[in-house]
Amino acid sequence: MPGLGTSFGRGGATTFQQDLQNSDCIVIMGSNMAENHPVGFQWVMEARERGAEVIHVDPRFTRTSAMATKWVGIRAGSDIAFLGGIANYLLQNDLYFEEYVKHYTNAPVIIREEFTDTEELDGLFSGWDPEQGTYDVRQWMYEGMEVHGSGGDPEAGFKATKGEQSGHGGHGGGLRYGEPPSEDPDLKHPRCVFQILKRHFQRYTPELVAETCGCSADDFVAVCEALVRNSGRERTSAFCYAVGWTQHTVGVQLIRACTIVQQLLGNIGRPGGGILALRGHASIQGSTDIPTLYNILPGYLSMPHTEAYGDFETFMKANRSPTGWWGHYDAYWVSLMKAYFGEHATDENDWLFKKLPRIDDDNSMYWTLEQMLAGNVKGYLIAGENPAVGNANGKANRLALAKLDWLVVRDLVEIESASFWYDSPEIESGELKTDQIGTEVFFMPASAHTEKDGSFTNTQRLLQWHWQATEPPQDCRSDLWFYFHLGRRIKQKLADSKDDRDDLITALRWEYPTHTQIREPSAEAVLAEISGWEVESGRFLPAYKELKPDGSTACGCWIYCGVYADGVNQAARKKPHWEQDYVAAEWAWAWPANRRLIYNRASADPDGKPWSERKQYVWWNGEKWTGLDVPDFEETKEPGYVPPDDAEAEAAIAGDHPFIMQADGRSWLYVPQGLEDGPLPTHYEPHESPFDNPLYGQRANPARQQHKNAGWDPYNPVDGEPGSELYPHVFTTYRLTEHHTAGGMTRSVPYLAELQPAMFCEVSPELAEEAGLEHGGWATIYTARSAIEARVLVTERMKPLVVQGRKTHQIGLPYHWGTRLLTQGDSANDLVHAALDPNVHIMETKAATCGIRPGRRPRGAALTEFVAELRDQAHSRREMSPRAESEESRKTAPS
Amino acid sequence: MTDVQSYYGRPVLKEPTWMWEIPTYLFTGGVAGASSVVSLSAKLFGNEELSRRTLYIGAAADVVNPMLLISDLGRPERFHHMLRVFKVTSPMNIGAWVLFVNGGASTTAAALELLGILKPVKLLAELVSFLFGPPLATYTGVLVADTAIPVWHEARQELPWLFGASATASAGAAACIFCPPASAGPARRLAVGGVVAEGLLMHAMHLRLGETGEVYRRGAAGAFSTAAKVMASSGALMLARRGRRSRGAAVLGGALVCAGELCLRFAVHHAGKQSARDPKYVVKPQRERATRDGTRATTRPHESAASASPGT
């Protein structure tokens, strides 16, 4: 996530789960860790048993809250106000870790004059272009810093790096020798980051937090005090978050807000500190590192855009940061091309740069969805994902599948995405008719994890190998098998093509050893390629330091370089934990360079001494950096090292700057480039919210992506608009311990199906009373998109909140259910709209508005009518007096 | 009883899984047990008619008994596992042995009687069955009482007596049906006396059970116990008033008493199920006892040191 990436330099969790046991205070927010990561939660319990405070801030009282020493209930989608409030509390009361902030963050850096803050512009930053609905990010730059290509220079034909790829410091712009041109070490300059930050959050007072989040000011202050009490030289606090933070139209900025708090408290790079991003899938971290994403190549290298780049050199110049480890961008790039195309990629042909496919600004999942609905997408391959249930606006996703010419679905069981053509809710409602759907569907049975070798990258950047236990039965095949043999066939069929478009296919290195009669490709051979080797000697590379820009090295993913060092599968190391210390450096392999707790140079003070005995981790012993972990720093670079004026790349990082991926070696409180919606997090209301923004005239994130005028994604009227009263409540979706995501892996398991056998909604006794809901009965929940039914679970764990003096109800909806498998029910995602975060195009499943009424939903065509009727009623009311705010004047044609 | 806490009102105990066979067996077992005593006693005092008839009645019941028990088993083909062990701690195991011996003896005796051979062996068999009859007629009281079901366990003092009386009554009544009134005198006395005794014992049991006994006034148990009272007493009355003179009255009265006794066994059976179904019958008495005598089932913090006692 760029939230972490732009702040610290890498988009991965800064720490590892076992280290939570060293925390003195753990704040779990945007996550229901006990329920969704139960085994990882054992480390939180370890900490609690050692006396640590465990604080859970969440809209619901969950199994995590039950274990916490304190629970604070807040309104879904108000987290930035809460975190900004903490930052303000620290700044106003001088409770930040001064020495850490001064040396390790960009607090002293002075920002150029053009920059204007949301405080002045009523919720907008300078550079806002209302026509485009985007920011000109150049106005956010460090003072005196020349704007750097990928930093967003439209004239040069570049888009600002963003999304996952920006997760790397946004390449820092053209810094000379790693130091910003102008800074004020005393943090006094009115335009220095520290002062800007102070002003930015000055109105985020405890009272405002209470009014916005619906919690009490005392509870909020108690959390601040706990964090202060447990941070500093002697103590550290950690944050754990999950998609409760990411799945918002302000998802990235939400995580940014947390990074600011942790930077001010000096908790990054230190034992018991850090920010632990809790990922939901076995290899979701891996699928970003080695992306199955449109906008990046392995190791977060940019996919080329369609804008004119000129030649390879310009592209490199644009992407290579003069300073920091991104200074070797060309080495990483060329090594990747050598891995992809072998001898076909040469210096002469610019490593085939001209042949590479180009992306547009947005080719993300929901953009593709829109294209599918428009009939522009013909073929679709789905591997281990269930968009018909798991994606926002499920109806649109299912209707889109029906527009395809051909569809391949690979899974262990027949999921809803494979069966939409005969048993989807749209078949029931008559919106789809089986014999009128032209989609050709291939269901390909997949292998289970026990039937193939391979590695998962877990939530703490750890690559763990799983060995094959049995042969895949009958037609079941691994995805490795499927894509390898698909590629092989295509290569064969196009072998003698002279067509330009087939050049890359012909050039593609696609030779992997296979075994057994099904000819399963060797996963270890692929891992070896990912790790990389020296082309001449074939010597496996030990680390990315050895990658060269001259084509002499091949490496499929530079940040994974070394996972196959010495020809040994490092990810398969299984040395028992009782034979090593708690860091367990010899269990599997973590990127980068097997570092478990990254930025760990920050666990020592500027002079290289541990901040305290109690919290020592990595330190300077006089000759080199040493300690419990692999130092995340050049081993022999002295703490006092000052880069010379001509220094480049890592040489330009000073000895007291721990964030080596950043151009200036510091963590970024303020992000001058790399983000679409502002250098600082700002509280915006969710896209759909029953409330106005108490801080600014700008109600919601101005840069958020909406599908205005899109019939397939209608929105509820929001606060202030007539019609909003039809959708008065806030709902949030989530997972239960007993099921996994869209249910494809759990609704098929009898022992799990019986533990949570029905879709239900969680409501407070007060709401039940108001809406006439009966515990154990049925309720119908509806939005402008659709209506679903659920069993009613009335519980004290749901509390009505008083926000802006108004009582508001929140409704909890697990999203595991679909029309098939052992336990069936309506999909919560059918209610969710597809307005997106501008940086990563993620949807807002965690906070939107809805209505609820007792009883089961209408069946068949009556359902669509029911939804349309309410929607039209609401929208017609809105037409009468649309919200004044320009950005809100969207029309939504009923679908 | 709202003052009783429970887990969503769910039962603490499991309902007995026994089906209709068991209460029926409680009845037939009683008939068999008591009849074998009647048979030999009658012979002793020269009432050959009564003796022979009751011998047959007892034997007939003893043929039915194992069938009922086996058909109630979850794995009938394993019925013989009952005799795998000899467990004094298991009334059912002891019962199985008793039934085995008594049944064997009474049926042998009946067979020899029928064939009119091996007199001494038959006499021995009758003696054995005379000795095992009374335990057969009463152990079922222990069988039922030796459970966690409050309405059964708390009545452990009365149940063997109650079942004994019921057995006597039903054996007598059965004899009244199959025996000419002239020689059925003792049988009538047993039937009437049994019913009277049983009435008194029922009363005593209810006094002891108090609130726990209220299940006998509710649902199936209530219906059966009312039916039992009405039929048994009216039958007894009929036997007492006209049993000596009219064969018809004897048959009808005997049948009514038998039906009544059968209903009594079903009443007890259902009372047990109902008692298990509602947690209050388990929790309330235990909670009261716990607060009265102090419980050791839970250990509070301040006691924890003390409770680290030997024997663990």
Place this chain on the structure above:
Amino acid sequence: MKLRRLIASWPVVHQLKNGDRLALGPAVKSQRSHTLKPRIHDADHVVQSICPYCAVGCGQLVYVRDGEVTHIEGDPASPISRGRLCPKGQASKSYVQSPLREYKVKYRRPYGTRWEELDLETAMDMIADRVIETRAATWQAETEGGNPANRTLAIGNLGGATLDNEENYLIKKLMTALGVVQVENQARI
């Protein structure tokens, strides 16, 4: 002889002989109970694996006999999970052996009303052809603006967060070579 053995095996005899007078313990132990042992002791081999559900990354031990998974439990050696698993991870064997698991390719022809059987090889060949045809028909060498595009926007690939790194690597590598840019996974949603 046989009878003697039968009598000797009669628990009642053990009761009297071996001091378990109440027949509560050793006397009544059945033959099965005597020879009982955990089925994982009969495994042909044990494999160290990783849980396929969330990203905690718990270690698993997969026990195999006659080519079938007979049991899956936590791997005590893992420093992360220390042998523990959540209900999902614990149910991995039932997931792998789900009663609903599909073992054969299923094919639905355009406008078809039912699944048809299709041989795996044929299916692979058909899919390869679909990719090639669609790509050829929708290839975009340049943008309207005349900038290089080298792509097709008519094919998309979804999924990856539940797959292995090696699988994701091949997907991205192949799709890039094919000019398929609409590659996405759950990390986005």
Place this chain on the structure above:
Amino acid sequence: MSTLLGQEPTGVPDGHEAYGDEQQPRVGFFTDTSVCIGCKACEVACKEWNLIPQDGQAWTGHSYDNTGELSANTWRHVAFIEQEKPLRTNDDGTTALRWLMESDVCKHCTHAACLDVCPTGALFRTEFGTVVVQEDICNGCGYCVPACPFGVLDKRDIPSTANVGHQPDLLPIFGKKEDGRVWKCTLCYDRLKGGHEPACAQACPTKSIQFGPLDELHARADERLAKLEAEGWNGAQLYLRDPEDGIGGAGAFFLLLDEPEVYGLPPDPVVTTKHLGSMWRNMARAAAVLTVAIVGACARD
């Protein structure tokens, strides 16, 4: 059943000592509900290991508990109780809300009624001091079902599954389709014999379920209780830890945060065979009187 021989109940499990030198130290469970996160891994681990059939998919609305109770097909059951009480008495009271979770299991009583009353010896005391139903012996008489003061044992009424050794009916006329046997937690007898800890204890993510020699567990539990008291936990108490209680203490005991009945547990259970001696004597008297009465009735001719 020591009481039958006139002794008072002790902490020594009936039948355990009969093993002589085969005897192993008594093992059990200490279930500490103060760290239970209600994930139900124990329920699934148990079913996976013991190959227990699925138990039906009924949504109860009783918080997150859709299992309901221990039964023939559920040997670990996690109870969920939502209360408007603070978790700690010393809380600032801002969140007077707590969610109790407890993983229930067979108690493996020191004096076990089910074991006493079993007429076939299918139930027996193992060398580890645990109480186990032998599936190859049980004939489904069902006597242990009402005998258990905790309502643990139950008859399996669903068709026998392949994994449980099901013999063909010897008596077709009485033959039954259902499994018909009684099932309960075996404390993973087979795993114990193989030197492994029970499946539920190994799975438990937070070690709310602890397995080990009973005396070690007792020490640990007492320590834990003291700690919780110091931290001011609301209603912390040990359940069935005391060898002087009505069942002579349990092999599987608990740390609860409220009264037992709140979790569906009996507040003061007593082994049902405690009074069996007097019951036998009482029966003897009844039998004697019955004999006399009948003889007397016949004598009056």
